[in-house]
Amino acid sequence: MLMIDPKQLDRAIWGKQENKLPTMQSIKFPVKVHSALGWLAAQSDMYKGYWQDREGEKVCYLGALIKITSLSDISSYLAQYPEQRFYGGVTFDQTQPQWPGFPACQFILPQIELRLNDDEQWLYIHNWQSMSAEQRIATLKSLRSETKLRWQSPQFKLVAQHPSQPMWHSLVNSVTQADALKACPKVVLARQSIYQANEHINALALLEQWQQLQPDNYAFYLSNQPDQSFFGVPPERLYQRLGQSLATEALAGTGQSSEQQHTRAKLGQKLLHDTKNNHENQFVADAIYQALTSMSQNIQIAPMQLVEQRHLQHLCQKITAQLHPHTTDTDLLTALHPTPAVAGLPRVKAQHYLAEHEPFDRGWYAGAVGFISQKKSDFTVAIRCAHQNQQQLSVYAGAGIVKGSEAQSEWQELQRKSATIQGLLNV
C-alpha cells in the first residue's frame, strides 16, 4: 500500500530520534488508496475515525496520542501542538447521561492520519521523531492493505421507537400549546428508531453506501471500541473556521422532494415561500447572528436558498463573519452549539424540556462532530446518523416544532429524514 522509495523509507526509519513529545514531529508518505473507508475497515486500532468535509477532503485516523475530554483544555493543546489536528466533538447536551463508551466531549490527536483529496493522498504518522527504529518499523508493519467493502444488509427488524407515534403526537401537542410557545417558540423533537440485525453489522460498508447516495454532505465515523460506532452523513455545517474567517449556516425548515426535476423545482418554490418553514429557519439565523455579534465583525447573511437531499429539501441561509482576534474554538462551540436547528429556542429552556420529556438519551445525536486545529476547524451537526452497538442500530431523526406544526406531518418528515438509511437497511 505504501508507495515509498525504499531509500527514502530507510532514511525515515533510521533517521534522527529525539525523544521530545511536546514539539511533536510528524512524517508523511505519499500513498495510493481506492477506498478510504475500505482502508479504515482493514485497520485494527481501538480508536478509529473518519471525517469527510463538503469540499472533498477525506480523512481516516487511528490511535490516540492525546485525548482531550474537556472543551476548556483545547486552547492549551493547540498552543502546544500548533501543526496538529484534534478530531472528535461534543454531545448534544453535556449535562445529560451519555451513551456507554462515548464521553460527553472527546477530541483525539491520532497517531496516524490518512488524508485524501482530489489531487493528493498522504499518510501521516505523528510523534515519529520520538519513536525508536523498531517502533517505526512495527507501526508501518501494523498498517494493513485496504479491504473491499460490500454492503450486504443483514435482516433488520424494528424493535422500538422512542417516542412511539402516539407519544410523538402528545409531545408535539404539548409543545404547540399557546403557553408553551410563549416560553419556548421552538423545540426540536427527535425520535430514536432501534433496529435489531440477525447478524454482524458492517457499519463502514453501510456508511460507504450511504455516503455515495449523498456525496455532497459531510460524513463521519467515530469508534472507541470494536463493534460500537456512531456515524452519519449530515447536510448541516455548524461552522468552518479558516484563520479568522468563519462560515456557518442556518439549515432548518424542510419540504418534500421528487425524483422529477420539474416537480422538485415546484416543491422547492413552495418551501421557499412557506411561512412556517421560513420562521423555523429564521429562528436559527437570528440566534447565530446574535451569538456572533460579540465575537466577530462584518457578519453577512446570504439570501435564503434550497439544499436538496434525496427525499427532501431544506431552507438554508449561509452566514459568514470575521472573528475578532483571540476568539477560540471553545468560544465558538460554546456559543453556536447546539443551534436552534437541533435544540430550540431559547436554547437552555428547550434543552431542559427535551431532557425532561424526550424518552431516550440523545448522546452524540445532534452533537458537534469535526476537527480543530490552529489554522482551520470544521464541524458538522451530527444529524442523519446512526449509533451501532453490536447487532443493534439506532437511527435518529428530529424535526423543529413551532407554531403551526402538525404532529402527523412532522412524523412524516421524520420518515423522510430517515428514508435514505432505511432504504439501505431494507426496512
Ligand SMILES: C=C(O[C@H]1C=CC=C(C(=O)O)[C@@H]1O)C(=O)O
Ligand atoms: C434535527 C434534524 O434536522 C434539522 C436540520 C434541518 C431541518 C430541520 C427541520 O426542518 O426540522 C431540523 O432543524 C434531523 O434531521 O434530525
